[in-house]
Amino acid sequence: MKKLILLIGWLLVCILWSPFVEADESLQDQIDHTPEGATLEVGAMSFEGNLVIRKAIHLKGAGPDQTFINGDGTGNVITIEAPGVHLENMSVRNSSFNRNSSEEYAAIKIRSNQNIVEDIRITDSYHGVYLSQAHDNVVRRVTVTGRGSGEIAGQGNGIMVYYSNKNQIQENQISDTRDGIFFDYSNENEVTGNDITQTRYGLHYMYSDRNRLTKNKFHSNIGGAAIMHSRGTILEDNQFSLNQGSRAFGVLLQSCDDTQVTGNQFFQNGRGMVIDQSQRNHIEANMIFHNQIGIELWASSMEQVFARNRFVKNTSPVITIGGLSNNRWSENQKGNYWGQEFPLADLDQNGIGDSPLVYESTLNKLIEKNELVYLFLNSPAIDIYETLGKFLNQQEVMVNDANPLLDNSEKPSFSWLWGIAVLGMGGIWYHSKRRKKT
Amino acid sequence: MMYIWKEWKEQSRGKGIWLSLMMLILISISVLLQATSFPSDQGFEVFLLSLYDVNVYVIPLLTLFLASFSIMQEKEQKTLYFLLTKKESYRSFLWKKSAAVQCVTLSIFMGWYFILAIPMKFFFTFHLGHYLVFFVVLAVLILIFNQLGLFLGSILSNRMQLIGANIFVWFLFIFLFDLIALYYLPYVTVQNMKWFSLVYFLNPLHTLRFYLETSIGMFPLEHMSRLMEKMVWLPPVVFFLIDVVLWVLSTFLLANSLHQKGGRV
Numbered sequence: 001m002k003k004l005i006l007l008i009g010w011l012l013v014c015i016l017w018s019p020f021v022e023a024d025e026s027l028q029d030q031i032d033h034t035p036e037g038a039t040l041e042v043g044a045m046s047f048e049g050n051l052v053i054r055k056a057i058h059l060k061g062a063g064p065d066q067t068f069i070n071g072d073g074t075g076n077v078i079t080i081e082a083p084g085v086h087l088e089n090m091s092v093r094n095s096s097f098n099r100n101s102s103e104e105y106a107a108i109k110i111r112s113n114q115n116i117v118e119d120i121r122i123t124d125s126y127h128g129v130y131l132s133q134a135h136d137n138v139v140r141r142v143t144v145t146g147r148g149s150g151e152i153a154g155q156g157n158g159i160m161v162y163y164s165n166k167n168q169i170q171e172n173q174i175s176d177t178r179d180g181i182f183f184d185y186s187n188e189n190e191v192t193g194n195d196i197t198q199t200r201y202g203l204h205y206m207y208s209d210r211n212r213l214t215k216n217k218f219h220s221n222i223g224g225a226a227i228m229h230s231r232g233t234i235l236e237d238n239q240f241s242l243n244q245g246s247r248a249f250g251v252l253l254q255s256c257d258d259t260q261v262t263g264n265q266f267f268q269n270g271r272g273m274v275i276d277q278s279q280r281n282h283i284e285a286n287m288i289f290h291n292q293i294g295i296e297l298w299a300s301s302m303e304q305v306f307a308r309n310r311f312v313k314n315t316s317p318v319i320t321i322g323g324l325s326n327n328r329w330s331e332n333q334k335g336n337y338w339g340q341e342f343p344l345a346d347l348d349q350n351g352i353g354d355s356p357l358v359y360e361s362t363l364n365k366l367i368e369k370n371e372l373v374y375l376f377l378n379s380p381a382i383d384i385y386e387t388l389g390k391f392l393n394q395q396e397v398m399v400n401d402a403n404p405l406l407d408n409s410e411k412p413s414f415s416w417l418w419g420i421a422v423l424g425m426g427g428i429w430y431h432s433k434r435r436k437k438t
Numbered sequence: 439m440m441y442i443w444k445e446w447k448e449q450s451r452g453k454g455i456w457l458s459l460m461m462l463i464l465i466s467i468s469v470l471l472q473a474t475s476f477p478s479d480q481g482f483e484v485f486l487l488s489l490y491d492v493n494v495y496v497i498p499l500l501t502l503f504l505a506s507f508s509i510m511q512e513k514e515q516k517t518l519y520f521l522l523t524k525k526e527s528y529r530s531f532l533w534k535k536s537a538a539v540q541c542v543t544l545s546i547f548m549g550w551y552f553i554l555a556i557p558m559k560f561f562f563t564f565h566l567g568h569y570l571v572f573f574v575v576l577a578v579l580i581l582i583f584n585q586l587g588l589f590l591g592s593i594l595s596n597r598m599q600l601i602g603a604n605i606f607v608w609f610l611f612i613f614l615f616d617l618i619a620l621y622y623l624p625y626v627t628v629q630n631m632k633w634f635s636l637v638y639f640l641n642p643l644h645t646l647r648f649y650l651e652t653s654i655g656m657f658p659l660e661h662m663s664r665l666m667e668k669m670v671w672l673p674p675v676v677f678f679l680i681d682v683v684l685w686v687l688s689t690f691l692l693a694n695s696l697h698q699k700g701g702r703v
Contacts, residue, residue, distance in 0.1 A: 222660070244657050244658070245658045247663065366620065370665075372634075375669075379616040381614075381617040382620075384617055388617075
C-alpha cells in the first residue's frame with residue numbers, strides 16, 4: 001500500500017512538474033531596477049511581457065528552452081528603447097497580430113542603436129524582430145517560426161528592417177513567415193549566414209541601397225530574394241534553391257541598378273534569376289544548374305554583364321523576353337560556361353570556344369503569352385517544341401556569347417552505369433542464345 | 439489465385455520483366471548517385487522528383503509492353519480460347535488477368551523501390567511521409583499503364599499491331615499530348631481555363647507529378663496567380679483520385695466491350 005501511494009505520488013509529480021511553471025510578474029521591475037551597464041540574469045522560468053527596456057543592460061536568459069517571455073497579445077513583447085542593450089538566450093512569444101493598429105507589432109521591437117539580440121527563439125508573433133529607425137545593431141542566431149503556409153498572408157516578416165542602416169543580421173533561421181527578411185529604405189546592412197525557408201520571399205528589398213548579402217541560404221520559398229528599387233546591392237556566395245511554384249524564382253532584380261551577383265548557387269528553382277527594368281548589374285561566376293529557366297531577362301534591362309557563370313542542365317539556360325538589349329555575355333575575353341548541352345570546338349585548347357555560342361529558343365514567345373508554360377517546362381515535349389521551332393525558323397536569339405568557356409577537364413557524360421547496363425543486356429542475350437543452342 | 443500463380447510463372451520464365459527490372463534498378467542507382475552531389479539539404483525530395491521524371495519515360499513503356507503481351511500470349515497460345523469456353527466470360531477473365539498482371543508487376547517493381555529506401559536512408563535526410571507519397575505515385579503509374587496495356591492487348595489481334603499501338607500510346611502520353619497543349623497555350627484565357635485544366639489533369643503523367651510535388655513540398659499552392667488558381671480548381675489529391683478511377687475503370691470497361699473487334703480467338 002505504501003509503495004502504491006509512493007508510486008501514485010511520483011506519477012503526479014511527473015505529470016504536474018514543469019521547469020518553468022512560475023510566472024514572475026516583476027521582470028519589468030527587475031529591468032527598471034538594474035543599473036545601467038549591468039547584467040540581469042533570469043533563470044528557467046516563464047515571464048510575462050510586455051517588457052520595455054529603457055536603459056543599456058544585458059538581459060540574459062538560461063536558454064531558449066528554459067526562459068520564456070510571453071506577451072499578452074496586445075503589443076510588442078519586448079521593446080528596446082535605449083541604445084546598447086544586449087538581449088540573449090530566451091524564447092519570446094505571443095505578440096499582437098492586430099493589423100488595424102497604426103503600429104505593426106513584433107516579438108522584439110528595436111527603436112535604438114547599437115543593440116545586440118542573439119540566441120533567441122521567436123514564435124506566435126506578427127513580426128519576429130523589427131528594427132525601426134535603428135542603426136548599428138546585431139541580430140544573431142535568432143530563430144523565427146511563423147504560423148505556417150496557410151497563414152502567410154495574415155502574419156508579418158521574420159526580420160523587418162525599416163529605415164535602419166548598418167545593421168548586421170547573422171546566422172538567423174526563419175521559416176513559415178510572410179517574408180524572411182524585409183528591407184524598406186534601409187542602407188548598408190550586412191546579411192550573412194542566414195537560413196530562410198517556407199516563406200513568400202526569403203528576402204524582400206524595397207528602396208534599400210548598398211546592402212551586402214553573403215553566405216545565406218534561401219530554399220523552398222516562392223521567391224528566394226526579391227530585390228526591388230535598390231542600388232549597389234552585393235549578393236555573394238548565397239544559395240538559392242528549390243524555390244518552386246507558379247512563377248517562382250531564386251533572385252528577382254526589379255528596377256535595381258549596379259548590383260553585384262557573384263559566386264552564388266542557383267539550383268532547382270523555377271527561374272534562377274529574373275532581371276527586369278534594371279541597369280548595369282554584374283552577374284559573375286555563379287553556378288546556375290537544374291533550374292527550369294536559368295536567367296529570365298526582360299528587354300527593359302540594359303547593360304548587364306554576364307561572365308564566368310556556369311549554366312548546367314537547365315531546361316533553358318537563358319530566356320530573353322521582349323527582344324535583345326545591349327547586355328554583354330562576356331567580359332575581358334571570358335564568356336560563360338554553357339555545359340555539355342552546347343558542344344563547342346576548342347582546337348587550340350585555350351579553354352575558350354573557337355566560335356561564339358548563339359543560343360536560340362521559341363519559349364520566350366510562349367512565356368510572353370501565357371504563364372502556364374511553366375507547367376510544361378519539365379515535359380519531354382519541350383525539346384520537340386524547340387526542334388520544331390528551329391525547323392520552322394521561329395526561334396529568336398537569346399544569347400550571343402563571343403567567348404564561351406569550356407571545361408576541357410570534363411569527360412563526356414557517358415555514365416559508367418549505362419555501360420554496365422549495355423554489358424548486362426548483352427550478357428543476357430548471349431546467355432539465352434547459348435541456352436537455345438544447347 | 440490460379441491466375442496470379444500462372445502469371446508469375448509466365449513472367450518469371452520470360453526475360454521481359456527481369457530486363458525491365460534491371461533497367462529500373464540501373465536508372466535508380468544512376469539518379470541516386472547524381473542526387474547525392476546536389477548541394478541541398480532537401481536532396482531527398484529532389485531525388486524523388488528526379489527519379490519520377492526519369493521513370494516517366496521508362497515505366498509506361500515497360501508496363502504497356504508487359505501487360506499487352508501477356509494478353510496477346512493468351513491469344514496466341516489459345517489458352518484464352520480454352521478459358522472462355524469453360525463458362526468464363528471475357529469480363530471475368532479480364533478481371534482475373536488484370537489482377538494477376540497488376541500483382542506480379544507491382545510486387546516486382548515496387549519491391550525494388552521498397553529496397554531502394556535503404557540507400558535513400560543512408561544518403562539523404564529520409565522523410566517517411568514523402569517516400570510513401572512517391573511509392574504510391576509510382577504504384578499508380580504502373581497500375582494505370584498496366585491497365586492501358588491490357589486494354590491494347592484485348593482489342594488488337596497480332597503482335598505487330600500491338601507494338602505499333604504501344605509505341606503510339608507511349609508517344610501520345612509523353613510527347614504528343616504536351617506538344618498539342620503547348621501550341622494551344624496562347625489561346626488559353628481565364629474564361630476557357632477550366633476546360634484546359636480538365637484536359638491537362640486528365641493526363642495521368644501531369645496529375646501524378648503535380649500530386650507528388652505538392653505533397654512533398656516542392657510546389658507550394660500559396661500565392662498563385664489568378665490564372666493558376668483557376669487552373670488548380672480542385673485539390674491535387676482529388677485530381678489524383680479522379681485519374682486513378684477514370685483510367686483504370688474506363689480502360690477495363692472499354693477492353694471488355696471492344697475486345698472482340700481485335701481479339702478474335
